[in-house]
Amino acid sequence: MVARRTACPLDCPDGCSLEVEVVGDRLVKVDAAPADGADNPLTQGFICAKVKCHAERVFGPDRVLTPLVRTGPKGSGQFRTASWAEALDLIVERVTDAAARFGPGSVVPYLYNSSGGMLAKKGLTPLLWQAFGASEVEHTICAATACNAWELVLGDLPGADLLDVVHSRLVVVWGANPSISNTHFPPLVQQARRDNDATLVVVDPRRTGMAKRADLHLAVRPGTDVVLALALGRWLRDHGGVDTAFVEAHAEGVDEYLAACEPWTLGRAADECGVDAADIERLGTLIADEQPAFWRVGFGMERNRNGGSSHRAVLALAVLAGSFGRRGSGVHLHTGHSIGWDADALADAVLGPPGEPGSLGRHHARVLNQNQLGADLTEATLDPPVSVLFVQGANPAIMNPAQAKVQAGLARDDLFTVVHDQVLTDTARFADVVLPATTHFEADDLAKPYGAYTAQATPAVIPRVGESRTNDELAAALAVRLGYPADRFDPSPGRLLGLALAASGGSPAVDPPGRVLFRDVFPDTPGGRAQLIASLDGVAPAPEYRPPGAARPLTLLTPANHHTINSMFGELGAVSADVRMHPDDARERALADGDRVAVVGDAGGAAAVEVVTTLRIDGDLRPGVVMMPKGAWSRASGGGLGANAFAPDALSDLAGGATFNDARVEVTAAE
Numbered sequence: 122m123v124a125r126r127t128a129c130p131l132d133c134p135d136g137c138s139l140e141v142e143v144v145g146d147r148l149v150k151v152d153a154a155p156a157d158g159a160d161n162p163l164t165q166g167f168i169c170a171k172v173k174c175h176a177e178r179v180f181g182p183d184r185v186l187t188p189l190v191r192t193g194p195k196g197s198g199q200f201r202t203a204s205w206a207e208a209l210d211l212i213v214e215r216v217t218d219a220a221a222r223f224g225p226g227s228v229v230p231y232l233y234n235s236s237g238g239m240l241a242k243k244g245l246t247p248l249l250w251q252a253f254g255a256s257e258v259e260h261t262i263c264a265a266t267a268c269n270a271w272e273l274v275l276g277d278l279p280g281a282d283l284l285d286v287v288h289s290r291l292v293v294v295w296g297a298n299p300s301i302s303n304t305h306f307p308p309l310v311q312q313a314r315r316d317n318d319a320t321l322v323v324v325d326p327r328r329t330g331m332a333k334r335a336d337l338h339l340a341v342r343p344g345t346d347v348v349l350a351l352a353l354g355r356w357l358r359d360h361g362g363v364d365t366a367f368v369e370a371h372a373e374g375v376d377e378y379l380a381a382c383e384p385w386t387l388g389r390a391a392d393e394c395g396v397d398a399a400d401i402e403r404l405g406t407l408i409a410d411e412q413p414a415f416w417r418v419g420f421g422m423e424r425n426r427n428g429g430s431s432h433r434a435v436l437a438l439a440v441l442a443g444s445f446g447r448r449g450s451g452v453h454l455h456t457g458h459s460i461g462w463d464a465d466a467l468a469d470a471v472l473g474p475p476g477e478p479g480s481l482g483r484h485h486a487r488v489l490n491q492n493q494l495g496a497d498l499t500e501a502t503l504d505p506p507v508s509v510l511f512v513q514g515a516n517p518a519i520m521n522p523a524q525a526k527v528q529a530g531l532a533r534d535d536l537f538t539v540v541h542d543q544v545l546t547d548t549a550r551f552a553d554v555v556l557p558a559t560t561h562f563e564a565d566d567l568a569k570p571y572g573a574y575t576a577q578a579t580p581a582v583i584p585r586v587g588e589s590r591t592n593d594e595l596a597a598a599l600a601v602r603l604g605y606p607a608d609r610f611d612p613s614p615g616r617l618l619g620l621a622l623a624a625s626g627g628s629p630a631v632d633p634p635g636r637v638l639f640r641d642v643f644p645d646t647p648g649g650r651a652q653l654i655a656s657l658d659g660v661a662p663a664p665e666y667r668p669p670g671a672a673r674p675l676t677l678l679t680p681a682n683h684h685t686i687n688s689m690f691g692e693l694g695a696v697s698a699d700v701r702m703h704p705d706d707a708r709e710r711a712l713a714d715g716d717r718v719a720v721v722g723d724a725g726g727a728a729a730v731e732v733v734t735t736l737r738i739d740g741d742l743r744p745g746v747v748m749m750p751k752g753a754w755s756r757a758s759g760g761g762l763g764a765n766a767f768a769p770d771a772l773s774d775l776a777g778g779a780t781f782n783d784a785r786v787e788v789t790a791a792e
């Protein structure tokens with residue numbers, strides 16, 4: 122047995138420091154690096170249950186071990202094994218043919234890799250497809266709305282350091298569920314409560330793990346946060362709660378913003394948000410009186426039509442209250458791009474400096490919105506059509522909005538689909554060619570989590586499983602076959618990391634942890650001031666509220682769960698596709714726990730869809746809200762469609778973001 126150090130690059134804020142045990146070629150145990158000496162102090166000597174089981178996934182029955190070529194109907198998952206050479210030749214033939222017939226824009230690389238390291242995400246693959254002039258699929262499915270709102274208000278200000286919450290007197294968790302999606306944060310909040318008698322407030326339609334422990338929980342109706350935040354702005358103004366010294370020094374647009382708050386009296390806001398006016402007032406008093414205050418803002422609040430406005434309004438509230446300038450204050454959404462990754466240097470080395478002889482193209486034929494893949498695959502009018510779909514590090518068959526449309530598109534006979542993944546996902550079952558990908562235990566990379574101020578090496582700790590290749594190795598092999606210079610597309614991790622990190626001396630330049638916002642670091646906005654009013658084409662100057670649609674009576678939320686990271690680990694079977702409902706809603710429908718039920722909805726303009734599943738009664742939901750987990754594989758619901766069949770492909774109010782939580786459904790007893 123050998124113990125080795127690495128880190129977890131999965132799509133999670135925490136980015137844990139890991140210690141793994143290896144016997145021969147096999148990974149046998151994955152656990153936290155010991156608390157003393159871990160590169161990432163946020164790890165605190167423990168990791169989540171999912172990643173503890175990661176060895177099971179690496180060697181699991183669903184692992185793709187060789188290239189596969191489709192033999193059965195699309196979606197059936199019937200394949201024969203193939204050599205890498207055969208698979209690559211086939212892909213290049215189809216890619217070249219599509220470009221000749223419809224232009225390079227008909228090749229659509231759907232690259233996400235949010236659970237991969239920096240090279241897996243930002244290495245050779247996007248550069249290859251730029252050189253080719255393929256379409257770009259813009260990353261809008263997650264974080265685009267919230268991050269754009271942050272930029273509008275706070276520019277490039279980094280998020281407050283999660284470790285600093287131990288110094289806070291007030292902790293506001295708004296639209297985030299750290300007990301599940303950022304598990305190293307709650308113990309720090311408990312420490313603040315113990316040591317400083319800190320008050321904890323949670324704003325979430327569900328009584329989450331943290332809400333159960335909170336001093337105050339506002340179970341808002343989904344999508345109404347903007348109203349709550351505007352009403353609190355008004356309340357602060359009327360009760361001397363605006364930190365005038367702070368806003369005079371550090372904020373722009375305050376008067377105009379407060380004028381936009383004017384219509385939202387406590388009573389009106391209470392009605393719209395479905396909470397007690399007294400609770401709104403209690404939160405106002407806490408925000409006005411308790412400092413330092415730490416705001417943990419999450420992505421749950423962005424996934425609806427008002428996501429951008431809600432995020433802007435909550436940030437504006439923290440600004441009005443002056444929740445900055447002291448240790449233990451500030452807002453955390455994520456830690457930003459604080460790593461010194463020089464994407465231009467990497468692109469110049471691979472593609473050649475722009476304009477120089479021999480340099481390769483850098484232009485995508487067009488930009489497609491990730492949330493509307495289903496429409497792009499199925500609408501006959503798209504010009505050029507999607508002829509080749511190259512999916513890497515993503516599972517759109519179950520994770521995208523308008524799932525029925527996505528699956529209908531993936532089933533198209535005239536579409537050639539390549540999927541490069543570690544396991545035979547629901548998307549891979551639709552592929553013409555499946556290619557085996559390495560896990561981060563099998564190849565060198567660098568992990569940069571979005572909730573911790575750290576970057577950690579993830580060296581290979583075991584040999585390759587099967588014939589798996591890294592994303593960069595696949596890009597290199599395709600590049601050579603497409604006629605691009607092999608030396609420029611040399612995929613060795615040392616070379617690529619060296620190029621991207623040259624500007625910071627070869628190792629990542631992580632922002633110093635523990636910086637206090639508006640004391641040690643300021644936004645790059647005009648005057649370094651927070652902007653409460655936006656001046657951007659197509660964006661309302663002040664946050665705006667759009668009432669939710671009411672086509673069906675229940676709002677379906679699909680948040681993160683304990684058993685999966687997005688859809689990863691879903692193959693291990695622990696996540697069910699059950700639908701959860703408040704006892705009052707169940708009583709009204711004469712339904713009981715364990716009943717077989719039909720969830721009915723419609724998404725993306727498609728005909729009504731129905732998913733039959735099991736009902737669970739759950740008093741932690743607010744009435745009118747039902748829940749299914751995100752990331753369940755189709756096998757969890759007996760094949761076919763799941764929660765994402767109900768997710769609309771309409772876009773949010775900012776940055777073309779996803780509106781998963783605008784899903785509206787009805788639940789009835791199954792026939």
Ligand SMILES: Nc1nc2c(c(=O)[nH]1)N[C@H]1C(S)=C(S)[C@@H](COP(=O)(O)OP(=O)(O)OC[C@H]3O[C@@H](n4cnc5c(=O)[nH]c(N)nc54)[C@H](O)[C@@H]3O)O[C@H]1N2
Binds near residue numbers: 327346425752
């Ligand atoms: N275990 C685990 N951890 C994960 C992930 C995972 O799948 N599993 N996924 C990772 C990824 S990709 C991401 S983006 C993050 C996401 O993690 P979070 O930022 O926590 O986002 P969600 O889980 O989508 O939702 C968080 C909470 O928002 C609530 N919510 C929903 N709608 C609204 C609303 O309109 N207003 C308010 N105030 N609250 C609302 C939900 O009930 C939920 O409790 O987690 C990461 N971490």
Ligand SMILES: Nc1nc2c(c(=O)[nH]1)N[C@H]1C(S)=C(S)[C@@H](COP(=O)(O)OP(=O)(O)OC[C@H]3O[C@@H](n4cnc5c(=O)[nH]c(N)nc54)[C@H](O)[C@@H]3O)O[C@H]1N2
Binds near residue numbers: 517558
């Ligand atoms: N209903 C609903 N749907 C949602 C959400 C929601 O809140 N509700 N949330 C959305 C969010 S927050 C997100 S981030 C998206 C995520 O959506 P996706 O990115 O489509 O889903 P993942 O499960 O993260 O898919 C990642 C895949 O990449 C593979 N993989 C991991 N590392 C590598 C690598 O290095 N190379 C290659 N080639 N493959 C790799 C994994 O095996 C996995 O199959 O889903 C969104 N979908």
Ligand SMILES: [Mo]
Binds near residue numbers: 132
């Ligand atoms: Mo995400």
